[in-house]
Amino acid sequence: xxxxxxxxxxxxxxxxxxxxxxxxxxxxxxxxxxxxxxxxxxxxxxxxxxxxxxxxxxxxxxxxxxxxxxxxxxxxxxxxxxxxxxxxxxxxxxxxxxxxxxxxxxxxxxxxxxxxxxxxxxxxxxxxxxxxxxxxxxxxxxxxxxxxxxxxxxxxxxxxxxxxxxxxxxxxxxxxxxxxxxxxxxxxxxxxxxxxxxxxxxxxxxxxxxxxxxxxxxxxxxxxxxxxxxxxxxxxxxxxxxxxxxxxxxxxxxxxxxxxxxxxxxxxxxxxxxxxxxxxxxxxxxxxxxxxxxxxxxxxxxxxxxxxxxxxxxxxxxxxxxxxx
Amino acid sequence: xxxxxxxxxxxxxxxxxxxxxxxxxxxxxxxxxxxxxxxxxxxxxxxxxxxxxxxxxxxxxxxxxxxxxxxxxxxxxxxxxxxxxxxxxxxxxxxxxxxxxxxxxxxxxxxxxxxxxxxxxxxxxxxxxxxxxxxxxxxxxxxxxxxxxxxxxxxxxxxxxxxxxxxxxxxxxxxxxxxxxxxxxxxxxxxxxxxxxxxxxxxxxxxxxxxxxxxxxxxxxxxxxxxxxxxxxxxxxxxxxxxxxxxxxxxxxxxxxxxxxxxxxxxxxxxxxxxxxxxxxxxxxxxxxxxxxxxxxxxxxxxxxxxxxxxxxxxxxxxxxxxxxxxxxxxxxxxxxxxxxxxxxxxxxxxxxxxxxxxxxxxxxxxxxxxxxxxxxxxxxxxxxxxxxxxxxxxxxxxxxxxxx
Numbered sequence: 001x002x003x004x005x006x007x008x009x010x011x012x013x014x015x016x017x018x019x020x021x022x023x024x025x026x027x028x029x030x031x032x033x034x035x036x037x038x039x040x041x042x043x044x045x046x047x048x049x050x051x052x053x054x055x056x057x058x059x060x061x062x063x064x065x066x067x068x069x070x071x072x073x074x075x076x077x078x079x080x081x082x083x084x085x086x087x088x089x090x091x092x093x094x095x096x097x098x099x100x101x102x103x104x105x106x107x108x109x110x111x112x113x114x115x116x117x118x119x120x121x122x123x124x125x126x127x128x129x130x131x132x133x134x135x136x137x138x139x140x141x142x143x144x145x146x147x148x149x150x151x152x153x154x155x156x157x158x159x160x161x162x163x164x165x166x167x168x169x170x171x172x173x174x175x176x177x178x179x180x181x182x183x184x185x186x187x188x189x190x191x192x193x194x195x196x197x198x199x200x201x202x203x204x205x206x207x208x209x210x211x212x213x214x215x216x217x218x219x220x221x222x223x224x225x226x227x228x229x230x231x232x233x234x235x236x237x238x239x240x241x242x243x244x245x246x247x248x249x250x251x252x253x254x255x256x257x258x259x260x261x262x263x264x265x266x267x268x269x270x271x272x273x274x275x276x277x278x279x280x281x282x283x284x285x286x287x288x289x290x291x292x293x294x295x296x297x298x299x300x301x302x303x304x305x306x307x308x309x310x311x312x313x314x315x316x317x318x319x320x321x322x323x324x325x
Numbered sequence: 326x327x328x329x330x331x332x333x334x335x336x337x338x339x340x341x342x343x344x345x346x347x348x349x350x351x352x353x354x355x356x357x358x359x360x361x362x363x364x365x366x367x368x369x370x371x372x373x374x375x376x377x378x379x380x381x382x383x384x385x386x387x388x389x390x391x392x393x394x395x396x397x398x399x400x401x402x403x404x405x406x407x408x409x410x411x412x413x414x415x416x417x418x419x420x421x422x423x424x425x426x427x428x429x430x431x432x433x434x435x436x437x438x439x440x441x442x443x444x445x446x447x448x449x450x451x452x453x454x455x456x457x458x459x460x461x462x463x464x465x466x467x468x469x470x471x472x473x474x475x476x477x478x479x480x481x482x483x484x485x486x487x488x489x490x491x492x493x494x495x496x497x498x499x500x501x502x503x504x505x506x507x508x509x510x511x512x513x514x515x516x517x518x519x520x521x522x523x524x525x526x527x528x529x530x531x532x533x534x535x536x537x538x539x540x541x542x543x544x545x546x547x548x549x550x551x552x553x554x555x556x557x558x559x560x561x562x563x564x565x566x567x568x569x570x571x572x573x574x575x576x577x578x579x580x581x582x583x584x585x586x587x588x589x590x591x592x593x594x595x596x597x598x599x600x601x602x603x604x605x606x607x608x609x610x611x612x613x614x615x616x617x618x619x620x621x622x623x624x625x626x627x628x629x630x631x632x633x634x635x636x637x638x639x640x641x642x643x644x645x646x647x648x649x650x651x652x653x654x655x656x657x658x659x660x661x662x663x664x665x666x667x668x669x670x671x672x673x674x675x676x677x678x679x680x681x682x683x684x685x686x687x688x689x690x691x692x693x694x695x696x697x698x699x700x701x702x703x704x705x706x707x708x709x710x711x712x713x714x715x716x717x718x719x720x721x722x723x724x725x726x727x728x729x730x
Binding site: 044045046048049052053055056057060061078081082085086087130131133246 | 352353355356357359360363384427429430431432433434
């Protein structure tokens with residue numbers, strides 16, 4: 001598909017979907033159900049606001065969401081208490097499909113949401129958005145409701161007008177511009193059209209989610225894009241401009257971990273798809289350095305990039321959804 | 326008389342039962358508070374907030390959703406009565422925070438925190454939520470309720486939004502209620518006269534002189550402040566004192582803000598004082614205004630500095646008496662909800678209503694902390710009680726319980 005044509009037809013602005021009554025009518029006409037899932041790990045400061053807004057605006061005032069769920073990785077702060085107080089369905093990731101064990105990472109929560117939630121569309125929204133607004137959900141869900149050919153909608157953002165030490169502009173973030181987009185340019189040029197491939201907000205049809213594997217760590221978004229693209233092509237994607245997103249600043253060292261996770265997931269896709277078949281085994285060890293006084297020392301992080309198989313291969317899921325009947 | 330008491334008792338009985346039925350509206354109120362509070366609205370730049378408010382009014386199916394010449398956001402919740410009468414419910418939309426201040430709010434189970442969250446994002450959020458509450462609880466009023474997000478209220482705005490509306494509308498407004506986010510228990514029904522002033526001092530500095538020998542605008546402004554503070558704040562003559570107001574000093578000087586200079590080691594080239602004088606009598610303020618003009622002139626002549634005094638806001642004294650039925654019945658409503666009324670003699674919005682002979686009160690919705698700071702916060706739990714109180718007062722006015730005075 002021509003990238004320019006795709007940009008014209010599949011790139012939206014949230015303002016195009018301001019008419020929520022119309023959106024809900026269309027949702028009901030198609031008999032669709034929509035879930036919103038917020039993966040959390042120690043997000044007590046921001047989770048309350050997200051839940052208040054989504055519940056009040058998109059469940060009570062405009063019934064776009066049928067489920068509002070928090071799936072938590074084992075927070076040690078008051079995340080669970082706050083989430084329950086504001087009316088979310090709260091799940092511990094380790095309690096979902098416990099017989100399959102519990103893996104560390106956000107991808108585990110996203111994957112288990114497919115089993116736990118019941119809707120046709122799942123919208124994932126990160127919990128650390130300081131300027132949360134209902135558009136973060138309806139802006140992503142609307143293209144799926146209005147256009148049956150679209151299967152996966154990604155968010156992208158503008159730069160904030162004002163920043164302080166604690167917030168940063170996220171439009172075209174650092175990891176995207178110096179890592180992911182160059183990699184896509186080399187191997188999957190059409191995917192460069194996604195303005196923010198790493199954004200943590202996206203809405204996806206169940207029929208897609210259940211068919212793709214889920215890396216547990218930082219590579220989950222990148223591998224999603226490659227997998228969906230390989231199966232359904234660029235026309236399955238859309239992206240929505242949600243204006244501004246204000247969130248926590250990521251230290252450069254943490255960006256290094258993110259890049260490492262993305263690279264591992266990316267290379268594993270290159271290998272499994274036969275694009276670069278002869279890669280050596282990839283180490284799970286990330287080496288960084290720090291200086292104390294005049295002494296330099298190596299710091300080694302072990303970052304295994306585990307992966308969950310497509311949910312549709314899990315017998316419990318097939319049984320729950322009646323897929324073997 | 327018997328019928329009136331019966332009507333009042335009916336209202337009290339209804340109000341006591343309100344808080345539990347308001348529980349289902351807590352999240353709607355909080356959501357409106359968050360969305361309104363995150364839209365910056367410095368005085369003269371409230372249009373985005375007003376647009377949001379108007380959108381809410383439209384969604385609620387109110388009539389006459391509009392913006393007037395000064396940007397006030399208006400809508401009417403039509404009453405069912407045959408006699409045409411209106412109650413004005415207003416909340417100021419502007420805040421003292423610049424657009425460049427991050428306006429993200431944080432939400433805990435106990436409170437919401439962020440710039441101007443209480444003063445007056447919460448007041449505006451109550452206006453945005455109230456039509457839904459009244460509709461869903463099937464509370465039908467005979468009077469039209471005019472809902473107004475008022476612009477240009479603070480500082481140099483000098484209540485221009487409310488004043489414009491009161492001067493230019495042709496509605497039969499029988500009472501006014503100003504909604505403030507804080508504090509719960511606030512019951513203002515009278516106002517002192519006030520004068521808000523700015524004194525700006527600028528000194529001439531020689532480019533070839535040593536820094537240490539340059540004059541400082543802060544020193545000259547300090548001289549002005551010292552002389553203003555030395556002014557005798559006069560006693561008020563007895564006829565004016567007859568106003569039914571609680572005990573506070575007759576005339577008060579509030580030194581509100583100073584700005585000036587750029588560095589600790591460089592004499593300031595300019596300095597600014599913002600202050601307010603409050604008094605039971607406008608005449609006293611007129612006298613003090615003249616004296617301050619004299620002080621400014623004298624210090625300017627003595628020092629060679631350019632010193633300008635400007636009055637940026639002014640309100641008149643007056644109000645309704647403490648035994649006005651609106652006040653008495655509001656106290657009863659508060660008591661029935663366990664709210665301790667707290668009266669204060671300075672309420673600038675009451676002053677605007679006074680000028681148009683409209684009985685009015687100002688009510689607070691919840692408990693707030695760190696007012697006017699970036700970490701201003703407002704407690705969630707008391708909010709519904711504050712809303713119940715407001716609905717009670719509306720029912721009171723609507724039931725003619727306040728017409729006897």
